[in-house]
Amino acid sequence: MKEALKQLVSGGIRQFGMVIALVVLIAYFQFSTGGKVLTPSNAQNIINGNSYILILAVGMVLVIIAGHIDLSVGSVAAVVGITVAITIRDWHLQWWVGVLLGLAVGLAIGAWQGAWVAYVGIPGFITTLAGMLIFRGMNQYIGKNNTIPVPEEIQKMGSGYLPSWGPDTVLNNSTLLLGIIGIAFVLWSAVRTNTKAKKLGLEAQLPLTVILRAVLLCLVIAYLTFLFGSGREGTSFPISGCILLFLVIVYSFIANRTITGRHVYAVGGNRSAAALSGVNIKRVNFVVMANMSLLAALAGIVFTGRSTASGPGDGTGWELDAIAAVFIGGAAVSGGVGTVVGSVIGGLVMAVLNNGLALKGIGSDLTQMIKGMVLLLAVAFDVYNKVQGRPSIFGLIFKGKGKRADELVAEASVEDSAAVPVDAGETAARG
Amino acid sequence: MTSGPVILEMRSITKLFPGVRALDEVSMTVRAGEIHAICGENGAGKSTLMKVLSGVYPYGTYSGDIVYQGEEVRFKDINASEDAGIAIIHQELALIPELSIAENIFLGNEVKGRFGIDWSTARLRATELLARVGLRESPDEIIKNIGVGKQQLVEIAKALSKDVKLLILDEPTAALNEDDSQHLLDLLRGLRSKGMTCIMISHKLNEIESISDSITIIRDGKSVETLDVAGGDVDEDRIIRGMVGRSLESRFPEHTPNIGETFFHVRDWTVEHPLVPGRLVCKQSDFFVRRGEIVGFAGIMGAGRTELARSLFGRSYGRYLSGTIEINGEEVSLHSVQAAIDHKVAYVPEDRKALGLNLLDSIEDTVVAAGLKKISRRGVIEPSAAHIAAEGYRKSLNIRTPSVTQGVAKLSGGNQQKVLLGKWMFPEPDLLILDEPTRGIDVGAKYEIYGLIQRLADEGKGVIVISSELPELLGLADRIYTIFEGAITGVVERADANQENLMRLMTGTPSAKAS
Numbered sequence: 001m002k003e004a005l006k007q008l009v010s011g012g013i014r015q016f017g018m019v020i021a022l023v024v025l026i027a028y029f030q031f032s033t034g035g036k037v038l039t040p041s042n043a044q045n046i047i048n049g050n051s052y053i054l055i056l057a058v059g060m061v062l063v064i065i066a067g068h069i070d071l072s073v074g075s076v077a078a079v080v081g082i083t084v085a086i087t088i089r090d091w092h093l094q095w096w097v098g099v100l101l102g103l104a105v106g107l108a109i110g111a112w113q114g115a116w117v118a119y120v121g122i123p124g125f126i127t128t129l130a131g132m133l134i135f136r137g138m139n140q141y142i143g144k145n146n147t148i149p150v151p152e153e154i155q156k157m158g159s160g161y162l163p164s165w166g167p168d169t170v171l172n173n174s175t176l177l178l179g180i181i182g183i184a185f186v187l188w189s190a191v192r193t194n195t196k197a198k199k200l201g202l203e204a205q206l207p208l209t210v211i212l213r214a215v216l217l218c219l220v221i222a223y224l225t226f227l228f229g230s231g232r233e234g235t236s237f238p239i240s241g242c243i244l245l246f247l248v249i250v251y252s253f254i255a256n257r258t259i260t261g262r263h264v265y266a267v268g269g270n271r272s273a274a275a276l277s278g279v280n281i282k283r284v285n286f287v288v289m290a291n292m293s294l295l296a297a298l299a300g301i302v303f304t305g306r307s308t309a310s311g312p313g314d315g316t317g318w319e320l321d322a323i324a325a326v327f328i329g330g331a332a333v334s335g336g337v338g339t340v341v342g343s344v345i346g347g348l349v350m351a352v353l354n355n356g357l358a359l360k361g362i363g364s365d366l367t368q369m370i371k372g373m374v375l376l377l378a379v380a381f382d383v384y385n386k387v388q389g390r391p392s393i394f395g396l397i398f399k400g401k402g403k404r405a406d407e408l409v410a411e412a413s414v415e416d417s418a419a420v421p422v423d424a425g426e427t428a429a430r431g
Numbered sequence: 432m433t434s435g436p437v438i439l440e441m442r443s444i445t446k447l448f449p450g451v452r453a454l455d456e457v458s459m460t461v462r463a464g465e466i467h468a469i470c471g472e473n474g475a476g477k478s479t480l481m482k483v484l485s486g487v488y489p490y491g492t493y494s495g496d497i498v499y500q501g502e503e504v505r506f507k508d509i510n511a512s513e514d515a516g517i518a519i520i521h522q523e524l525a526l527i528p529e530l531s532i533a534e535n536i537f538l539g540n541e542v543k544g545r546f547g548i549d550w551s552t553a554r555l556r557a558t559e560l561l562a563r564v565g566l567r568e569s570p571d572e573i574i575k576n577i578g579v580g581k582q583q584l585v586e587i588a589k590a591l592s593k594d595v596k597l598l599i600l601d602e603p604t605a606a607l608n609e610d611d612s613q614h615l616l617d618l619l620r621g622l623r624s625k626g627m628t629c630i631m632i633s634h635k636l637n638e639i640e641s642i643s644d645s646i647t648i649i650r651d652g653k654s655v656e657t658l659d660v661a662g663g664d665v666d667e668d669r670i671i672r673g674m675v676g677r678s679l680e681s682r683f684p685e686h687t688p689n690i691g692e693t694f695f696h697v698r699d700w701t702v703e704h705p706l707v708p709g710r711l712v713c714k715q716s717d718f719f720v721r722r723g724e725i726v727g728f729a730g731i732m733g734a735g736r737t738e739l740a741r742s743l744f745g746r747s748y749g750r751y752l753s754g755t756i757e758i759n760g761e762e763v764s765l766h767s768v769q770a771a772i773d774h775k776v777a778y779v780p781e782d783r784k785a786l787g788l789n790l791l792d793s794i795e796d797t798v799v800a801a802g803l804k805k806i807s808r809r810g811v812i813e814p815s816a817a818h819i820a821a822e823g824y825r826k827s828l829n830i831r832t833p834s835v836t837q838g839v840a841k842l843s844g845g846n847q848q849k850v851l852l853g854k855w856m857f858p859e860p861d862l863l864i865l866d867e868p869t870r871g872i873d874v875g876a877k878y879e880i881y882g883l884i885q886r887l888a889d890e891g892k893g894v895i896v897i898s899s900e901l902p903e904l905l906g907l908a909d910r911i912y913t914i915f916e917g918a919i920t921g922v923v924e925r926a927d928a929n930q931e932n933l934m935r936l937m938t939g940t941p942s943a944k945a946s
Contacts, residue, residue, distance in 0.1 A: 275747065
């Protein structure tokens with residue numbers, strides 16, 4: 001049991017340093033605002049108010065892993081928002097036709113930018129910088145600088161909730177259902193990991209560690225289910241959150257389990273080696289850029305929904321928030337490293353920071369300064385954590401359990417394969 | 432050669448890394464004016480010892496003493512050791528490709544004039560230094576335009592500009608061809624006659640034998656012995672015995688070839704340089720490979736062997752002009768790397784770190800990287816399939832690592848090469864092209880890799896081995912093609928091949944097209 005706990009903590013610290021930071025941040029604000037953070041309506045606010053940035057982060061992480069960057073996302077989101085609003089109003093389209101049209105426009109823009117980056121060879125930075133200007137202008141051209149409202153269904157996408165139904169369980173039943181599905185999935189996945197590990201003799205983690213981690217995760221899900229489900233009548237885990245959750249699941253799957261995902265990491269990790277391994281570099285570049293604009297379109301639609309209308313200033317500065325989220329979440333500037341979940345956590349760190357500071361009545365001037373420092377320190381923390389062989393900060397903090405600190409250092413150094421000596425006497429003996 | 436008094440004594444140097452004792456009470460004595468070689472296998476501790484000496488690992492991070500020119504020294508960084516007259520030239524050249532020779536020579540050591548850098552004096556001094564090392568290039572020539580051999584000489588010129596008394600060279604001829612190697616060694620002999628002391632880390636035993644005055648052998652972080660070349664009878668076998676612990680009866684495993692019919696035939700292969708139109712890097716090359724055969728490509732560096740291989744492998748180098756590839760009698764078009772892989776061709780690049788590996792990956796991810804289609808259905812990868820495949824190769828290729836989930840970046844050169852071999856065996860190719868497969872690998876691991884190559888041939892595959900070490904080709908290949916300036920100049924069967932006639936073909940004029 002102790003062994004499993006040790007594995008859980010040390011593995012957790014290394015992989016999920018940012019989750020810990022998030023928890024600490026939430027705890028701090030919860031304490032210093034007298035409990036205003038962890039209320040259902042505030043939690044729902046955080047999700048509704050930030051889901052569009054998190055959607056962007058999901059797309060941005062793939063771009064950054066591949067070694068590029070996309071500065072146009074805010075402008076693309078804005079131009080799609082205005083397109084959706086105007087076409088629905090002037091062409092009398094159904095709301096969902098308008099949404100599909102908006103996504104199609106996003107994809108087209110993505111293909112345009114992807115072509116410049118992948119096939120003409122212009123760096124992503126320049127292409128999307130141009131895009132940022134072009135599509136901002138286009139947004140203002142289409143909307144003639146007006147603010148155009150969008151129909152109720154789209155508003156629901158941005159700020160709406162899941163329906164209430166069924167028996168009286170104290171909680172919103174849609175949220176309860178989501179929570180139950182979530183817990184079931186986590187448990188099933190843990191059991192599956194353990195059976196597979198036993199069958200194949202994989203030694204990575206003790207079965208108990210896997211169970212413990214799953215239990216921990218289930219407790220978190222249960223708490224969140226309670227938090228989101230016990231709000232005002234008619235509220236639940238927000239629809240925009242559901243959209244985000246869906247995207248996280250799909251894109252995590254793509255990144256970790258598909259060939260395309262592996263290729264993105266390969267291109268970012270070592271382009272030349274990837275080329276010589278049969279990866280179609282141009283196709284990978286095209287796909288990540290196109291996908292980013294598609295998600296930017298979605299983010300724009302969700303945001304427009306929440307603001308109930310599309311305006312000329314939408315999207316300003318979003319790219320920086322998305323990029324910050326990705327780097328706080330553990331991506332590397334040089335590419336090849338990063339995760340979807342990490343980026344969402346990074347985005348949540350920023351979101352909680354925004355929210356907490358606002359609750360404390362801190363003005364936007366100070367908030368910006370604090371956010372900038374947090375970005376810097378968060379990434380520095382992550383860089384430090386990842387360099388192996390250094391004494392871990394947490395090891396030092398828990399110095400009372402001195403032994404654990406040593407073990408944390410020792411664990412890191414197992415990776416150092418200078419420790420594997422080549423005993424040539426062994427090989428010379430052959431033949 | 433009479434050596435002078437002791438100029439350097441390293442006493443009981445111990446260096447620890449977390450979990451590893453890289454150096455264990457290593458002692459070494461170097462006399463002034465001698466060329467002192469350090470031999471040892473990869474991971475034995477040679478480079479670590481030199482990093483301690485040069486200040487890369489500063490005083491305080493190791494235990495033991497360094498006595499230089501009679502005084503105990505405590506270098507706190509590289510600058511301190513340079514000020515004392517110790518300069519180190521690393522295996523990976525530390526030159527900036529986009530800058531000129533003069534700029535590189537004086538990088539960090541700029542010639543100061545009254546208003547900023549005095550470039551005219553710098554260029555003048557650079558010209559003098561270049562003359563000293565025998566490099567006939569303009570000091571304004573850009574580094575990336577000159578070959579590796581000349582770059583090495585620029586490094587030495589740079590060291591000379593710092594008034595060096597003790598020059599440390601880490602694998603100086605590893606990336607050089609025969610000519611450039613000889614030139615470098617002559618240069619070192621010249622420097623020695625003028626009083627310079629050199630410490631040379633090298634794997635090239637024949638060179639060590641011919642140039643050094645004494646040899647310190649390091650094994651597993653301990654100094655095993657020091658051989659006095661002039662005094663005792665020191666030959667390669669003696670050195671190997673010291674390095675390895677017993678003499679290698681033969682450097683190549685015993686092998687009886689079992690050669691079948693031709694299955695891969697290249698005709699009239701002509702490729703243009705990617706950047707210089709009109710310049711041909713492959714000139715109507717014609718060759719074939721049979722099943723179960725190990726074919727060698729011999730040539731001096733720059734002859735065009737890698738260009739030939741990469742242009743065949745999915746056109747990943749140069750502009751294809753004309754020529755055909757026949758696999759099993761059928762003409763095929765390998766127009767992309769993926770097409771080449773699909774046609775069961777594999778290519779293992781010469782530069783492991785730059786072209787072969789994604790250093791962020793684990794061993795298991797690397798092993799399946801070229802064959803993802805094999806372990807996936809409709810684009811979704813089968814989880815743990817990579818692990819299973821990698822485990823298989825770990826055992827069959829004897830890759831030394833605690834687990835295949837480890838990253839490849841920290842593996843020794845030999846183990847990285849094995850992982851790469853595994854990666855290219857995974858898609859089950861029929862033809863493997865190995866480009867310098869044993870570069871930078873110690874004697875023991877080389878032996879293992881030779882064994883693996885022979886095993887591949889025994890399985891009926893064709894293996895092309897590109898190598899700059901003639902003894903390696905002579906020991907391994909069944910047939911050797913020689914390439915010179917982009918053209919195949921000859922083909923020699925194993926029975927008829929020796930260093931002289933190969934060298935003649937590698938440097939002579941192109942003969943009639945080899946069949």
